[in-house]
Amino acid sequence: xxxxIIVALDYPELAMATGMLDRLDPxxxxxxxxxEMFTRFGPAMVEACMQRGxxxxxxxxxxxxxxxxxxxxxxxxxxxxxMMNVHASGGRRMMEAAAEAxxxxxxxxxxxxxxxxxxxxxxxxxxxxxxxxxxxxVSRLAALAKASGLDGIVCxxxxxxxxxxxxxxxxxxxxxxxxxxxxxxxxxRRVMTPRDALDAGATYLVIGRxxxxxxxxxxxxxxxxxxxx
Numbered sequence: 001x002x003x004x005i006i007v008a009l010d011y012p013e014l015a016m017a018t019g020m021l022d023r024l025d026p027x028x029x030x031x032x033x034x035x036e037m038f039t040r041f042g043p044a045m046v047e048a049c050m051q052r053g054x055x056x057x058x059x060x061x062x063x064x065x066x067x068x069x070x071x072x073x074x075x076x077x078x079x080x081x082x083m084m085n086v087h088a089s090g091g092r093r094m095m096e097a098a099a100e101a102x103x104x105x106x107x108x109x110x111x112x113x114x115x116x117x118x119x120x121x122x123x124x125x126x127x128x129x130x131x132x133x134x135x136x137x138v139s140r141l142a143a144l145a146k147a148s149g150l151d152g153i154v155c156x157x158x159x160x161x162x163x164x165x166x167x168x169x170x171x172x173x174x175x176x177x178x179x180x181x182x183x184x185x186x187x188x189r190r191v192m193t194p195r196d197a198l199d200a201g202a203t204y205l206v207i208g209r210x211x212x213x214x215x216x217x218x219x220x221x222x223x224x225x226x227x228x229x
Contacts, residue, residue, distance in 0.1 A: 002027075002030070002055075003027075003028050003029050003030075003225060004198065004202070004203065004204050004205050004228070005028070005029040005030070005194075005204075005205055005207060005211075005221065005224060005225065006029065006030045006031065006032050006057050006174070006204050006205065006206045006207070007020075007024060007029045007030070007031050007032065007207060007208065007211050007212065007217075007221070008031075008032045008034065008059075008176075008206055008207065008208035008212070009021075009031055009032060009033060009034075009037060009049075009208075009212070010034060010036055010037065010208060010212075011036075011037060012036070012040070014040075014041050014044070014045065014048070017037060017041075017045065017048070018048050018052075020212055020217060021048065021049060021052050021054065022052070023216075023217050023218055024054075024211075024217055024218055024221060025218060025221070026052060026053035026054045026055075027053075028218075028221055028222070028225060029054075029211075029221055030054060030055040030056070030057060030082060030083075030204075031049050031054045031055075031056060031057070032056075032057040032059050032206055033045050033046055033049065033056055033057070033058055033059065034059040034060070035059070035060060035061075038058070038060060043079055046058065046079050046080075046081060047079075050080060055082035055083075056079075056080075056081045056082055056083075057081070057082060057083040057084070057085075057174075057206075058076050058079070058081040058083070058084045058085075059084075059085060060072070060076070060084065060085070061085055061086065061087050061114050062084075062085070062086040062087070062090075062098065063086065063087035063089070063090045063094075064090070064094070065094070066093045066094045066096075066097035066098075067097065069086055069090065069094050069097060069098050070097040070098055070100065070101035071101070073086070073098040073101045073102055073111065074101040074102070074104075074105050076109065077101070077102050077105040077107035077109045078105060078107070080107075081109055082109060082110065083109060083110040083111075083112060083174075084102075084109055084110075084111060084112070085111070085112040085113065085114050085154060086098050086111065086112075086113060086114065086150075087113070087114045088113035088114060088115050088141040088142070088144055088145045088150075088153065089114075089141065091144075092144060092147070092148045095111075095113060095144075095145060095148035095149065095150055096148050096149055098111055098150075099111055099148065099149035099150060100149075110151040110152070110172065111149075111150050111151055112150060112151060112152050112153060112154055112172070112174055113141065113142070113144075113145030113148075113150045113152070113153045113154070114153070114154045115137065115138040115141040115142055115145070115153050115154060115155050115159075116130075116134050116137050116138050116141070116155070116156070118155075118156045118176050118177035120134070122134060125137065134156070134159070135158075135159050135162055138153075138155050138156070138159040138162075138163065139159075139162060139163065139166060141153070142155065142163050142166070142167060142171075143166065143167065146167050146171055151171075151172050152171050152172025152173055152174060152203065153171075153172075153173060153174070154174045154175070154176065155173055155174075155175060156175065156176075156177050156192075157175040157177055157178055157192035157196070157197035157200055157202055157205075158177075158192060158200075160173050160175055160197060160200040160201040160202045161200040161201050163201065164200070164201030165201075172203040172204070173201055173202050173203045173204075174202075174203065174204045174206060175192075175197050175202040175204070175205055175206065176206040177192065178192060178193070178194050178197050178202075178205045178206065178207050179192075179193065179207075179210060180193060180194060180207075180210050180223075180224055180227065193227075194207070194224055194227060194228050195227055195228050198228055207224065210224070211224070
């Protein structure tokens with residue numbers, strides 16, 4: 001079985017990203033390609049990852065009218081990515097269109113809904129007009145995502161236990177905001193250690209700087225895997 005770790009790649013230069021890939025074992029992790037790198041390098045970044053044996057989580061958080069999002073998801077599926085995501089706040093019709101687009105492409109790509117960004121505090125959530133706690137909003141959007149045919153959601157590890165209890169064992173939970181004990185939390189607000197996140201019900205753990213910023217990224221990856229074994 002593959003590792004639950006997804007390493008977040010965030011670099012302004014292609015050579016820096018591929019240099020990091022060459023320091024990691026694709027049997028021990030998958031990788032996440034986000035907006036900055038995909039905007040700079042396009043499909044070449046995804047291809048560079050896959051050529052080195054990495055499965056790719058394309059983290060572009062599509063959010064638009066249903067037909068546009070369906071087309072974007074179909075294009076991502078054609079690239080051969082392992083996982084992609086959409087904003088659950090785009091609504092049921094948008095998510096259903098995205099799921100159908102992937103299914104009709106004969107791709108096995110996973111489709112994940114983004115609920116509440118882990119960088120948002122309670123005050124910021126209220127400021128954009130959401131009532132209730134972060135956990136309540138994540139629960140509401142997660143249930144909508146599952147009902148719309150998605151495979152899982154992105155959520156804070158602090159919401160994982162609640163969602164796991166509400167939506168069952170087969171619904172996948174992808175959790176950023178994961179930091180090994182003693183690490184800098186950076187711009188994340190709702191964080192948890194890798195072991196605690198898995199115990200809470202997370203399926204996959206997105207980890208960036210604690211691995212990519214380490215003097216020896218592969219060793220840092222191995223140490224995290226040892227901590228959750």
